[in-house]
Amino acid sequence: xxxxxxxxxxxxxxxxxxxxxxxxxxxxxxxxxxxxxxxxxxxxxxxxxxxxxxxxxxxxxxxxxxxxxxxxxxxxxxxxxxxxxxxxxxxxxxxxxxxxxxxxxxxxxxxxxxxxxxx
Numbered sequence: 001x002x003x004x005x006x007x008x009x010x011x012x013x014x015x016x017x018x019x020x021x022x023x024x025x026x027x028x029x030x031x032x033x034x035x036x037x038x039x040x041x042x043x044x045x046x047x048x049x050x051x052x053x054x055x056x057x058x059x060x061x062x063x064x065x066x067x068x069x070x071x072x073x074x075x076x077x078x079x080x081x082x083x084x085x086x087x088x089x090x091x092x093x094x095x096x097x098x099x100x101x102x103x104x105x106x107x108x109x110x111x112x113x114x115x116x117x118x119x
Contacts (some may be wrong), residue, residue, distance in 0.1 A: 001102055005079040009086045012098075013074050019064040021057060028053055029106040036112035042066060067091070 008027070015023040030053045039059050040048030050059050064070055069091045076087040086098045094115065101109040 001079070001082050003079075003084070003102060003105070005077050005084045008084060009074050009077045012086060013072050013088065016070070016072050019070065021060045021064060024060065025053055025057055027107055028056065028110075029103060029108045032056055032106075032108055032110065034059075034110040034112070037114060038063065038112060 012024065012027070032051075032053055034050045034056050035048055036050070036059075037048055039046050039050050042062050043050075043059055046055070046059070050056050071091045072088045074086060074088045075095070078085040078087070082102050084100045084102070086100070088096055088098070090096055095118075096115070097113045099111040099113060100107045
């Protein structure tokens with residue numbers, strides 16, 4: 001994978017902190033699949049699985065409107081073969097991992113994962 005994971009994570013974080021959903025989505029494939037327990041809470045009909053960029057835009061737009069204090073601080077960045085994991089703290093101080101799989105330079109699959117044990 002020909003991607004600067006650190007630069008990507010910095011851009012991702014800046015765009016999120018600006019609440020610029022369209023800027024965040026520029027790095028995502030049109031047919032992205034994203035899973036998150038937060039999506040299940042905000043949009044119960046998704047059961048936590050969001051398919052396609054328009055649906056992801058709807059989910060994230062809903063999130064930034066319902067959580068105006070939303071803010072992230074990157075704690076770590078990990079890179080695999082076609083995967084980047086961004087570990088960050090959210091506005092509540094919770095530790096979260098965003099697991100992102102890339103295809104042809106765009107995120108094709110993503111998973112928001114939340115700490116259930118540990119610190």
